[in-house]
Amino acid sequence: MPGALPIADPAPADGLLPELAAVGAGDRHFGVYLHVPFCRVRCGYCDFNTYTATELRGAKQSDYADEAVRELHFGRSILDRSGVPARPASTVFFGGGTPTLLPSDDLVRMFNGVVDAFGLEPGAEVTTEANPDSVDAEYLGRLAEAGFTRVSFGMQSAVPHVLATLERTHDPERIPLVVQWAKDAGLDVSLDLIYGTPGESLDDWKASLDRAISCDPDHISAYSLIIEAGTKLARQIRSGEVATPDEDLQADMYELADGMLSDAGYDWYEVSNWAKDDDHRSRHNLSYWTGEDWWGVGPGSHSHVGGVRWWNVKHPAAYAQRMAAGESPAAGRETLDDDTREIERILLLTRTRDGIPLRTLAPEARTAVAGLIADELVNAKAALQGRLELTRTGRLMADAVVRRLVGE
The missing domain is CATH 3.20.20.70 (Aldolase class I)
Incomplete structure (x- = not known):
């Protein structure tokens, strides 16, 4: 199950x-x-x-x-x-x-x-x-x-x-x-x-x-x-x-x-x-x-609007009962604080070709970029243009790159 x-x-x-x-x-x-x-x-x-x-x-x-x-x-x-x-x-x-x-x-x-x-x-x-x-x-x-x-x-x-x-x-x-x-x-x-x-x-x-x-x-x-x-x-x-x-x-x-x-x-x-x-x-x-908003419909679906995330009851029968009664199908939710939203932003954008504008990173994260370039995990040319973009090797180690950017 x-x-x-x-x-x-x-x-x-x-x-x-x-x-x-x-x-x-x-x-x-x-x-x-x-x-x-x-x-x-x-x-x-x-x-x-x-x-x-x-x-x-x-x-x-x-x-x-x-x-x-x-x-x-x-x-x-x-x-x-x-x-x-x-x-x-x-x-x-x-x-x-x-x-x-x-x-x-x-x-x-x-x-x-x-x-x-x-x-x-x-x-x-x-x-x-x-x-x-x-x-x-x-x-x-x-x-x-x-x-x-x-x-x-x-x-x-x-x-x-x-x-x-x-x-x-x-x-x-x-x-x-x-x-x-x-x-x-x-x-x-x-x-x-x-x-x-x-x-x-x-x-x-x-x-x-x-x-x-x-x-x-x-x-x-x-x-x-x-x-x-x-x-x-x-x-x-x-x-x-x-x-x-x-x-x-x-x-x-x-x-x-x-x-x-x-x-x-x-x-x-x-x-x-x-x-x-x-x-x-x-x-x-x-x-x-990129952190946009979406409404997720159906059993177990997740939704996100402006840093508020929630998810529906899982089983189709429970979902059907909620809908028949005109009740919210949501089972739980969380409101993300600023630190969590920033970590998630880095985690998700790092995986994309468009990457992250270096100017939007905290000073300690920008400091880590030089070491990531030296380790051939981040594209040096893109970094000179002000953008963090993973190399092919960096894509294989994306989670490790994120940990270094957020100081873990």
């Missing part, structure tokens, strides 16, 4: 936000994340808040779109009553789980709920995640017709034995087909990859990169496999059934990915993300890294 929610203060029953949330809101972008917590099967490595049909107990997939729309309108009411200026959504992102397990009309109804509740900026980015085996050309065309602009396919690997270890069920031969369907519908395409799976060789990883690049997507994400406590894969590793991932091999895989993607015309813009150009960066994910 998914991990526990964070420990923090109880969320108020009325959902109202403190005055801090409204400060400077007019200068920040606003996004909406819609979590669809349903999967056909639970992959052995996954720690996301997802549920198969047998785990729903008191909730129905068929009711979910209407429940999400209720939260969207509840959210608009809360922001208005809390004095947070109304802003149209600049990005909308459907994640999961597998959003495309729902009928296309359900996703469209949820998207229309965003537009009705908050409005939509001209040129807004509207993305859904999808498994390659959960869509066809007609489904993708319906989404594009309704205003979706982008689809992110969970490819993970092109190698059957790697997919088997991850317990992914799609046929890797289907990837080029779904990518072409999405392009034909007029959607931008991202492919998500995972590297460092037990038993995956450098040649296996190269094969997956070759296949992904050959599909000519607009964007590619490549994430190292993280073994999350409580997952089936963690238990398999603990029992010796599956080998522990090799960190040195994962580093080699990252360097291979960065080199191959760069040669193919993709530029990195965040440690795990590459795009053909600035226009194809994931604007929604960038909003997380």
Whole structure:
């Protein structure tokens, strides 16, 4: 089962936000994340808040779109009553789980709920995640017709034995087909990859990169496999059934990915993300890294407005009960103090290609930059231009760079 929610203060029953949330809101972008917590099967490595049909107990997939729309309108009411200026959504992102397990009309109804509740900026980015085996050309065309602009396919690997270890069920031969369907519908395409799976060789990883690049997507994400406590894969590793991932091999895989993607015309813009150009960066994910505001809809979703962060109850049945009763679905929240916000700003911006303006760092952090340049973790040319940007080696050691910047 998914991990526990964070420990923090109880969320108020009325959902109202403190005055801090409204400060400077007019200068920040606003996004909406819609979590669809349903999967056909639970992959052995996954720690996301997802549920198969047998785990729903008191909730129905068929009711979910209407429940999400209720939260969207509840959210608009809360922001208005809390004095947070109304802003149209600049990005909308459907994640999961597998959003495309729902009928296309359900996703469209949820998207229309965003537009009705908050409005939509001209040129807004509207993305859904999808498994390659959960869509066809007609489904993708319906989404594009309704205003979706982008689809992110969970490819993970092109190698059957790697997919088997991850317990992914799609046929890797289907990837080029779904990518072409999405392009034909007029959607931008991202492919998500995972590297460092037990038993995956450098040649296996190269094969997956070759296949992904050959599909000519607009964007590619490549994430190292993280073994999350409580997952089936963690238990398999603990029992010796599956080998522990090799960190040195994962580093080699990252360097291979960065080199191959760069040669193919993709530029990195965040440690795990590459795009053909600035226009194809994931604007929604960038909003997380740059500290913008977003409302998270659905069980276990997290939201953030002006330094106030909260998260919803986890189980779809508990969420449905709250929505039916017209109550806030929030389970807990925290208000970040200035020191915590600054540490998070450094932690997140350091991972991006745009980096951090050196003038915004505290004097002790600026002092640390010289040593980071000497250790070839920070780009010297960018630093001379007043900006902290990680080198490829620095990206592999991003957490260590952050610790030195914040004096830990």
